[in-house]
Amino acid sequence: MRLQPADARARQALRVALSAHVSNGLSAALGLLLVSSGVHWWLGAAAGSVASVGAIVCIPPDHPAPQRGKFWQLLPAALFGLPLFWAIHALQDAPLLRGLLLVPATFLAFLAGAWGKRGLPITMSVTFAAVFAMAVPRHADDGTGLRTAACFALGAGLYLLWATAANALLNRRYRRQMLADAWLALAGLMRLQATRFTPAQGDTPAQAALGPLLRNQAALTDRLQAARDVVLESPRTPQRQRLAALLLHGLELRDHLLACELDLEPLQSRAEHAPVLAGLRTVLEAAAAQAEALADALLIDQPPTAGEKRRERLRRLPWDQIHALAHPGQPATHLARSLANRVRHVADEVARARALARGEREPDLPAVRAAWQLFVSPTAWSWRPFLALWRWDAPPLRHAIRAALAVGTAYALAQALPWGTHEYWVLLTIVVVLRGSLAQTLERRNSRVAGTALGCVLAGALLAAHPPSWLLLLALTLAQAVAHAFAVRRYLATAVAATVLGLVQAYLLHGGGGAGPVFDIVERLADTLLGVGLAWAFAYVLPSWERQQLPGLITRVLKAQARHARIALALGQLQAVDDEPELEWRLARREAYDSLSALVQATQRSLAEPRAVRPPLEPLERVLAHGYQLLAQLTALKTMLLLRRGRLDLAALRAPLAQAAEGIAATLAAGAPMALPAASANAATAALPADLPEQDLNPWALRRLELAVGLAAQLRADAEQVRQALLAGPDGSAPGRSPG
Secondary structure, eight states: OOOOHHHHHHHHHHHHHTSHHHHHHHHHHHHHHHHHHHHHHHHOHHHHHHHHHHHHHHSTTOOSOOSTTHHHHHHHHHHHHHHHHHHHHHTTTOHHHHHHHHHHHHHHHHGGGGGGGGHHHHHHHHHHHHHHHHHSOOOTTOTTSHHHHHHHHHHHHHHHHHHHHHHHHTHHHHHHHHHHHHHHHHHHHHHHHHTTOSOOOTTOOHHHHHHHHHHHHHHHHHHHHHHHHHHTSOOOSHHHHHHHHHHHHHHHHHHHHHHTTTTHHHHHTOGGGHHHHHHHHHHHHHHHHHHHHHHHHHHTTOOOOOOOOSHHHHHTSOHHHHHHHSOTTOTHHHHHHHHHHHHHHHHHHHHHHHHHHTTSSOOOHHHHHHHTTTSSOOOSOOSHHHHHTOSTTOHHHHHHHHHHHHHHHHHHHHHHSSOOTTTHHHHHHHHHHOOSSHHHHHHHHHHHHHHHHHHHHHHHHHHHTOOOHHHHHHHHHHHHHHHHHTTTTOHHHHHHHHHHHHHHHHHHHTTTOSSOHHHHHHHHHHHHHHHHHHHHHHTTSSOOOHHHHHHHHHHHHHHHHHHHHHHHTOSHHHHOSSSHHHHHHHHHHHHHHHHHHHHHHHHHHHTTSOGGGOOOHHHHHHHHHHHHHHHHHHHHHHHHHHHOGGGSOHHHHHHHHHHHHHHHHHHHSTTOOOOOOOOOHHHHHHTSOTTOOTTOOHHHHHHHHHHHHHHHHHHHHHHHHHHHHHHTOTTSSSTTOOOO
16 A cells, blocks of 8 residues: 555655665764763863764764774774874964964875775864864963863873774664665565656656656665665675575676566557556566665564555556557557566566565575675775875866865965964864755855754754753763764754754853854854855865766766676576686676766766866766666676577577677777667567567577677767867867866
C-alpha cells in the first residue's frame, strides 16, 4: 500500500534519524562532551573549554570509515592544527605578525584539497585551529601560551582515541546503515526509471527527460563507493559476508536498471504499447517498494518480511493485445519482451537480495572474496597529489591562493571594524562558505545566511535565560551533533547548529562575560554578512571554471568506455578458472560509472557560472546521454553472455565480439580518425526481422553490437564538438585561450 504524504514524511524522518551520518554526529558530540567535561573535572573550566576546541578541530575528518587506517585519517588534523593553534594564540598581542602568519597558513591548509574528499576535512580542521585560536582568551600567567596549547593537545589527543575506538565499536552498525543508504538510493532510481515508462508526450526531447536520471545515477555512484569502503572491508564473518553480498546485488541491480533505458524510444512512440509500459512501470515501482523495505529492515537490524513474487505481474501483461496491434514487419513486440526481461532481472535481483537478508539464500563467497579490498578507497596518504598540483591551472592551487587572499582581506577589515571583539567570525564564515567552485560557494552562501539568522534567534533565546553551565554544555553537545551530522547532506541544518555552537562556545570561553549575548548575536549577524560577501566576491578571483576541467574529464570518459568495451565483450570470463577476468571487468565497469559521474557533477556545477564562461551544455548533455547508453548496451550484452549463454552460439559470436570491441576502442582512442555515426536505435530496430525466433539470441546480440559501435561513434563526435567549442573560448572568438 502506498504511503500517505504525512506517513511518507514520517518514514523519511525516521530514516534520517537512523542513518549513518546521524549516528556519526552523535558519536562526535558524545566524544566532545566526554573530553570537555572530563578535562573540566580534572583541570578546571578554562582547561576544559580549550580542550573542547582541540576536540572540535579534530571532528571534521571523523566520518564513518574502514577500521583500517582510521587513526591515520584523523591524525593530520591534530598534527598540523596544534602548532598553528599555538602560534596564532601566542601572537594575540601582535596583530600584524598574526596576520602575516594567518595568510600563508591558510594557503597551505587549502592545498589539502589536492587529496579531494579526503583532504577537504583536513583543510577545515587546520583552518578551524587558526580561527579558534583567536577566540581563546589570553591568560596573564601563560605568557608563551604553552599551557593553553597543552590543553588543546590534550583535547585533540583524547578525541583521536575516542573517534578511533567509536568507529570500531560502531563498525557493525555503520555497515548496515551505509548499505541501507545505498539501497534507498537504488530504490529512488528505480522509481525515477519507472516514470520513464510512459508514452512519448509532445516534442519533449528525450535527453531533457534523461537529466534527472543522469543526476541520480551520479549521486548513486557516490553512495555506492561510500558503502563499498565500509561494507567490503574484511568480510570474514558470516554476517559481514551477507552484507557484502547484498552490496554486490545492489551493484548488479544498478546495471539492470541502466539497461532498462534501452529500446524505450521506439516503444514510447507506439500507442499500442502503452498497456505494457504501464504494466512494467507497476512492476518496477513494486520492486522499488521492496528495495525500500529491505533498506528499512537493515536500519532497524531486522530481517525483511517476505515479499510477493513479481514474475506473476509480468506474465499478466497484455502480450496478446500487443501481438494483435503490432504492424506486420515490425519487431516492436520483441523489443517489448526484451524490455520486460530487463525489468524481470531488476525484480529478481531485489527478490534475491531480500532472500539473502532473510537467510533463505547463502552469499556468493567467491564474489565477495573477489571484491574484498579491491573496491575500497585507499586509506594511506600519498605525496603524489601534492606534487601534481604545482601548475598554474590546477584547481586546488588556485583555490588555495583565492582562500588566502580572502582571509587576508577579511583579517585586515576585521581590524578596522568598530567592534572587533569577535573578528574570527568573519574568517570562519569565509572558511566554510568559500568552496572550490562557484556553484558550491553560492549554495553555501545562501544556507549560511539563513542558518545564521535562525541560529542567532535560538542562541539568543538560550543565553537570555541565563541557563546553568550543564545546560549550556548539553546545548553545545547537541549543536555539535547536528552540525557534524548534516555538514555534507544538508548544510542549512549545519549552519543553524554551527551558529548556536559558536555563540555558546564564545560565551563559555569568556566565562559568561564579554560584551553580552545580545551584542554577540548582532555582531555575529554582521560578521556573517561581511564574511559571506567577501567569500562571494573572492569566488571570482582566479576562478577554476568548469570548462577548464572538462577536456580532462571527457578524455577520462572515452578511455574508460574503451577499456570497458574491450573487457566486457571478451569471452575470457566465461572460460576462466579463476576470478581475475571478472575482477578486471568490475574495475573497468566502476571506472566507467565514476568517469560519467564526475562529468555529470561538473556539468551541474557549470550551470551556476556566468553565461560568458559556461561550457556548451547541449553537446555535453549528448556526451552524457550517449555515454550512459553505450554503458547500457554493453551491460545488456554482458548480461546476455553471462545469463543466457545457453541460447547463444558463442563460436559464431566470437569474431563479431572481438571486432566490435576493437572498433569501439579505436573509435574512442585519442587521435583516431573520426567515423560516421552508425544508424540510430530506430533504424536498427527496423532492421530486425519480425519473425525473430524466440530461442535464438544471436540476432539480438549482433543488434546490440551494432548499436554499441554506433553509440561509440556518436559519443566520439559529441566529445569532439565539445572540445572544439571549448577551444574556441567562451565567446567563440579566441581559439586556444582559457577563461579566467
